[in-house]
Structure formats: structure tokens, C-alpha cells
Amino acid sequence: MNTHVSLILKLIAVIAIACVPLSGESFYVELVAKMLLMAIFAMSLDLLVGFTGLVSFGHAAYFGIAAYSVALFSANFGQMSLWVLLPAAILLSALAALVIGFFAIRTKGIYFIMVTLAFAQMAYFVFHDTPVGGGSDGMFLDARPSTAIGSWVPFDLDNELHMFYFALAMMLLVYAFLQRVLQSPFGRVLMGIKSNEHRMQSLGYYTFGYKLAAFSLAGGLGGVAGFLYAVLFGYVTPELLSWHESGNVLLMVILGGMGSLVGAVMGAFVFEAMREFFADITKYWQLLMGSVIVALVLFMPGGLTAIPGRIKRALQGGAAK
Amino acid sequence: MDFASFLIQTLNSLQYGLLLFLVASGLTLVFGIMGIINLAHGSFYMIGAYIAFVLTSATGSLMLAIALGIPLALAIGAFLEWALFSHLYKRDHLEQVLLTFGLILIFEQLRSILIGDDVHGVAIPAFLDMSIQLTEVMSYPVYRLAISAVCIVLAIALYYVIQRTRLGMMIRAGNDDRTMVEALGININMMYRVVFALGVALAALAGMLAAPISSVYPNMGSSVLIISFVVVVIGGIGSVWGALVAALIVGFADTFGKVLLPEISGMIVYLVMAVVLLWRPEGILKKA
């Protein structure tokens, strides 16, 4: 696609999203805010799956760890400053990813998928089976973080609209950040690893370190999403770390087509919309969702972003006859 | 811990480990031979348990339920291989993960629609419903011993099949080289179907055997699946004997962990996995 056209389309999309609160319906504002934070989550996983070639099936762990750190910090220290709490949550989830990655990155392929899943499950058990975070019931957030800098309060996270635009701003920030990272020498190395890791090693790259850095970075960015979730909904449960969530976010990435940040965002929006839509029309929404996933894999390799190409090819094929 | 409780825990570890082996052996065979990662494998365990529940309620006998359930599970396995998994062989792991993830949602929802979300018990067959007195105050249920015995018999049978039969030869060959197997004129598609159905039946049987002890409940497959992953990682993908050793290690680590280190019991098997990953990332039975 032409870069100007693509930029204009992106701008239109952002403006459209920014206009959602004009509907005046809290339901939609909250839903789209959730889509925005899920988009961050999906982009963070795409850094691993789509750009580094690491299929992590335990990404919900870092989302959940950040969400729980919001709840736990607030429970222990009362209302905290956003400017302390957000970095702390990111740091903790990045740290967790660093430790888990240290073990998981020794493995490849199917092993890596299983090991990341197993470690995420371990994190799930920590919150589910121990009293640390309120057990299986989870915890409520006593107070949303304050945004005050000195006596100046730039915005208020208790305000639905402010929260919405904060989520939008964070999504754009993460998008810009990842865009930049992918253009950096570091990002190029990750893509090289995805393409041919063995060759990268024989060119003198210590790929373990790069992969671990990417894993940790993705964990930290997943933490941004988890932080927003906890602040938006005001409660956390162990299910945030469950492997269903890890599967869901992987699905968003695939849905959008791996290796495309815009795709990951689209995947997150479509997935959440489907979840709402199916849950709306039937209580058996999982059955529909499962069937859609199975059909997607069987009939549509490449995800959403591959659709224009497929249509184009189909048309050209028709014209050639 | 005195000797009697040590003995009880040992028997429990064995029983749990052997049951895990039934689930994990199917998983590792399907991984090793077909190169497929199957997240829905835990659902087969769940399906087995629910088959046991439904058929035991209908016939009044767990033995009869198992006798009917095994062919049923084989048929389900063969059907799924034909309808879905046979399309996945040349796809990458990611697509396999997704499709089988979708299957879990479908299976769980169907379970919910057909049977509901309640927890159900399954009666132990009368002739096994007793216990052996170990000391004056401690006894051990015969049914658990029977499970271990069945699993041991199955492990021996599996060993025989893999080492001594034509199917086993195909399995061992297929493990290494698909083209070679095809060059030998072996129908690889049929072999895949048989192996997959076998894997499903083993997992389902594990579910049927476990149903009276654990009762049947929603999402019972997922915890078993993840522990089976740990078993396969520790044992080495594709290695049935690795799976046996690893299942026993996990069985002992988990059972004794709950007694000796109850605070972190949920994490112990994962810590064992972490140690194995540092020591031997390819699993304990893979040649270094």
C-alpha cells in the first residue's frame, strides 16, 4: 500500500476511535477502551510471534502480573501515583518475563510453546492457590492511581472519558514505540532471528541475549495492557493469567496476520467485537468462537491482513482467464 | 512422616504418575510422529471422564462403561484425525495451536450443553470398593491400586506394540523419517490415523479411570493437559519411555510436594521442569 494512503487510513481510524465517546453510551466507551488495551497486549505479543519467531503461549502471565501489582500496591500503600505505579507494574512484568524467558528460550518450537504455557500456569497458580492476591476470587482495586504532578492534576482516571483517552494515548504510544524499535538495529536483528537464527549466530550475534531482551520487552509491554485493565475495570482475578487469555491474545495476533502491528491492533478489535457479538446472540458463544477459530485455520491461512492480497489474486486469476 | 504414610504417599505418587503417563504418552506420540502439538489432548481426558459418568449412570457399571467407552474414544479419535488433524500435518505449530485451542472451546461448550456444569461423582465398581489395612489407623483403597495395575499392564502392552509389532516398527520409523516410511510402501495416513486414535483412547481411558477418584467437573482437561506438557518437556518429545520416567518424577514431586512443602506445592512440578531445562533442554531421555 502507498505510504500516504496508509497514513491517511490510520489517521481516519484513530479519529473514528476518538469519536466513540460522542455516542454517549458508557457501554461502548468501556468496550472500546478494552479493545485499545487488548491492542497493546496483541502488539506486545506480535513482537515475539510475528517479528522474532517466538511463539509464546503464556503471554497472559505478564498481563496478569502487572494487573495484580496494581491491585497489590494499592491495597498495601493506598492510592498511588500513576507515575510510580505504571513504571513499577511494567518493570515487574518485564522482570517476570526475564526470569521465565531465561529458562524458556533454551528451547525451540513445540518445546517453547509448551514451556511458556507451563510457566504461565505456574504464575496462575501463585495467584489462584495462594492467599497473596485474594485466591480464586481475585481482588478489587481500592482506588485508581492519581495523576497529580505536584499540585497539578492533568487528568482523572476515575472519569470514564479521561480513562478512555488515556488508553488511546497509551495504545498510540506503544504503537509508535514498537514501530521505532522495529526500525532500530535491535529490531532488525530480531527479524533476522526469525528468518534464520542459525545464520545470525554464524554472523556473530549472540541470539540468546537478543531473544531474551525481546521476551522481556514484550512482557513489559504486555504489562502496560495489564495495568490499563486493572485500572479500567477496578478488579483483577487469576483468570487474567489463565491460558485461555494467552490463547485469546495469540488468536488476535493471528487474526490480524503476524508481523504487522496494525494487524495486531485490528485483530484485537475484531476479536473483542466477535466476543461481544457472540455473547450477545447466544450464551453458547464459546461454541461459535471455537468454530470460527477452526474455520479460520482451515480456510484462511494468513489472517485478516492477507485478505486484500487473496482477493486481488482471485481477481487477477479471474481476469487472466 | 512415618513409614505407613510414606508408603501411602508412594502409592499415590505411583498411581498419579502412571495415570499421567497414559495421557502424556498419547501426547508425545502425536508430537513425535506427526509433529503436531495438540492442545485439545486434555479434552480427550475430560471426554473420557464424562463418558464414564454418563455410561456408568446408564448401565450401572464402570467396567461396562469403560468397555463401551474405549471403542467410542477410538472412533472419536479416528474421526477427528480424518476431519481435522489430517489437514494440519504440513502447517506450522502456530496454526496447530490455534485449531486445537478452538477445539477446546467447542468441546467444553458441548459438554456444558449436553451434560451441564455440575460436578458429578462416579461410583467405584463394587468388587473394587474396599481398602487394604496398612496400619491400625491407615488403609489404602483397592481401586487406586487397580488403576496402577491397569496402567502398568498398558505400559507393558505399549512397549510390546512399539518394540515388537509391525505397527510399532512403523511408529519407530515414522519417528525418524517420513519419506523413508513411504518408500517402504507403508500407508502413512493409515498409520497416523491409528496412532492418533490410540492417543485419544489412552487419554480418554485415563479420564475414565480417574473419574471415580477425582469426580467429573468442567475444565478438568486443562490442568491435566498442562501437567502432561510438563511431562513431555521433561521426558523429551516423542519419547514414550521418557514420558514414563517423567510422569513418575512429576507424580512423586507433586504428591510429596503437597505433603512436605504445602506452601509452594502448586509450583513444584514447574520448578522441576525449570531444573531439567537448565540441565537438559531436550528432555532427560534425549541423547545430549
Added chain:
Amino acid sequence: MNATTRAPEVLLEARKLTRRFGGLVANQDIDVTLERGMIHVLLGPNGAGKSTCINMLSGDLPPSEGEIRYLGQDITRLTAAQRSQVGIGRSYQRTNIFPQFTVLENVRLAAQSRRQQPWRIFSKAMEAKWALEKAHACIEEAGLGKRTDWVSGVLSHGEQRQLEIAMVLATDAQVLLLDEPLAGMGSEESANMVQVLKRLRQTRGILLVEHDMDAVFAVADRITVMVNGQLLECGPPAQIKASVAVQQAYLGTEDSLHV
């Protein structure tokens, strides 16, 4: 032509390299010495253990026994990445590139490996002038200047081999380990590559595994002949040509020499 007349600088020295796979001995007590300004060819029939040998030198395969020194330093235990960093570069028998990337990006990545600054995640890779200039220079040196912006996966086989050379060059390698760089090339491509190799020899040391006998004798300064994992004979081309032992060893395997 003969670089051994002056006191030569020994770049790479392997002593008694042995590699066993289970019971099979793929390499036994192989000695290899590579000096700057020299093309040293590893010759031998298929299955003689040439690739095993080059894999041990590059760090892709740990030797069972033996010692490897680079500029006098023991590098036997270094990984492939570490050996690349000290100055040993290699190409592979089966083309090993980043097929989705352009020729420029393939070589730029190779150049970038010499100055890794992974923490600078906000700088743009394409704005690092030194890496780009290096990449362009190496592409020219390998004779691929016309293909700079092509996606490497669509290049001809011969061009992909040239690309591999360019990538090794971009890593500033002093030792080039080239596994059959002429395999599958047409005669013109092959002749071009021989010119490239001769040019590269002036400042580096090249160890070559090659089947193409004409090319071997056209470029070799020294030849080591391997048979069945053993070192048969080592010496200048004239000596190898005249060697009775080599002729006897090759008599029955004439065909495989010309593959």
C-alpha cells in the same frame, strides 16, 4: 603467486581434530594450517569428512578431541558466534541467507554484527552510515553490485553464493571458511567466483572445500586431501597432482570428484 616464500602469518591452526558420531569416526587427527594470503583447499570424495572439518573450525560442531588456535589463541571452546567475533567467517554448502530480505539488508545485518548496540532501540538501522557503506562495499567486492536492492530469495543460485561471500566479508573476517562456493555454478559464474577468491586472498586466509577440480588447481596454494575422515596428504598443488597415494585413493572414486 606463492605467499609462503616470506615468513607467513599463521591465522588458523588445528591440531589432531577428531569428531565421533556415536561409533562413527567422521574426522580423525586432522591437522590444518591456514596462513594469510593463502587459499587452502580441502579435497576429498563425498563422505570424506570435509564438511565435518569445516563445521568444527567454524564452531558449528564441537570437536570430540583436538585443538584449534586462531592467531595463537585457543578457540576450541568458543561458540560459532564468538568465533565470528574474533574473525572467522564462513559460508555454507547449502545456501544460508535471509531469503525474505534484500541483498543490502542481508549484508547490512552482517556488517552490523561488528558493532552491536542492542540498547540503542531508538536509532534507525538504515541511518547507520558506516554499516550501509560497508555493506555496499562488500556487495561490490563480491561482484553483486547490480543486485543490491533485490530480494535475495529470488537471486540465481550463483548470485546467492556471491551474497554469502559478501556477508562473510562484511563481518571483517580474516579467515574465510567456504564450503563449496562453486557448487552448482555455471562455468561463467564459476570463473567470476574464482576471480573474486583470488582477489580476496591478498589480505585474508581462505579455507575452501571444493569438488570442482579445475577450479581447485586454478586457485589453490595448498591442498589437503582427506579420505574416510583421515588426512591423506597435504602439500602444494604440484605435489598433490604427482602424489601416488592420492591417485590410488581417487582411482575408484573418479566420478565423485567431478560432481
